[in-house]
Amino acid sequence: MLYHFGKYWLFMKALVEKPEKFDVYRRQVVKEMESIGFGSLGIVAIISMFIGAVITIQTSYNLLSPFVPLYAVAVVARDSIIIEFSPTIICLVLAGKVGSSIASELGTMRVTEQIDALEIMGINASGYLVLPKIIAAVIILPFIVVLSMVLGILGGLIGGVASGVISAVEFAHGLQVRFVPFNVIFALTKTVFFAYIITSVPAFHGFYAKGSALEVGKASTRAVVYSSVALLVADYVLTQIFLA
């Protein structure tokens, strides 16, 4: 455990060595932003809309009381989506989608000697292959999470109105009650940490994959499991630091 942890930090240290050509790295970052960010828009939109609707309906079911105003449903749905659902659950989904893709890509490059070929050329393979992915994720994921927040709330509105649990006017009113802007900042701060985790941990597992295609598959599975667990631990720690 300690050995792998040490190896991970050495891997991270190797990433930040001076790039051979900044321009090439910049182009790689843009390419990765497209792959990690725009490639995930579909799944993020679908999940956000449906979970937003479900949160609204379930909140309404749990708060069914004459003493609780109906707009409270929107308040709870909004805060659940902003604080926890959009940054954490969406990043967990992306840990599966993006993480497995990164681990398999790098693992395949390792077992087919493409990483060796980069090193023979004198290129810092980890820096060239991994750093642009981390930078791209750290830049693009906050935008994805903001989009998820908007779509989640929109899904909540549509779901709530369609199922008759709340009117559009009550929902819109609830969204404006006791809104705390810091919650958005907290969510985006978490997202930056999560973006780092869901790219660096799978990259580490893929980069050091050994053997055959079977091992690449195992590295990919390990990458998703470890990055998901690391993300949840980070979620707890950050919540403790910022909100407790």
Add this chain to the structure above:
Amino acid sequence: MIEIKNVNKNFGETSILRDVSFVCEEGKTNLIIGGSGSGKTVLMKCIVGLFEIDNGGIYYHGRSFSELNFTERKEIRKEIGMVFQGGALFDSMTVEENLAFPLTMFTDMNKNDKRDRVNFCLSRVNLENVNKKFPSELSGGMKKRVAIARAIVMNPKYLFCDEPNSGLDPQTSIVIDNLIMEITQEYGITTLINTHDMNSVLEHGDKIFFIYKGQLWWEGDKETVLTASNKELRDLVFASKILREFRK
């Protein structure tokens, strides 16, 4: 000149290379031969720095490569071209991008100069109209030729080839062998090839190093390999029935 001095390499408790020493002939074709599992590939990967040696030394023109760190090795690595067993072409890039990649990373050539250099290297390995193809669209022999073209694109002083004939039919093997020899002679490159292909050994071995159980067992050239008295070498060279008949 590449000099290997008393190189040892272990993986855990298993000793892979034991006290291997030899000097590659400059501007010639040097072959490392040996059976499967003898340590040839590990030796080559140690020489190019993909594996760190446990002790001993590797010298490029007197410069101690094994004692340098990754950044310090960059200068020597720019003089190295390597053809991997499977080609190791970058899947996500076209043939043209594969060849242009080292030029983009290490030179200030403009687009046109890079295109000219890429086209020259591709024509040198007798490939045409493959610039826009991806490695997955190429045959095994074509991949090897692209890998050779990529290895020479930076005008290397040293060319390393890890089993360049593996997985190829006999005719294509000869084409690849001849191509490597021509390039070696034409540009005066010091070439080191890992092989157990006897055709390569008998036709092109200016210098031959036989590795057996991780040790340098014999060294000579294509003239002396057929008459060597070393039993393990004879077993390898004359493993096929045809060559045994030829010896008789």
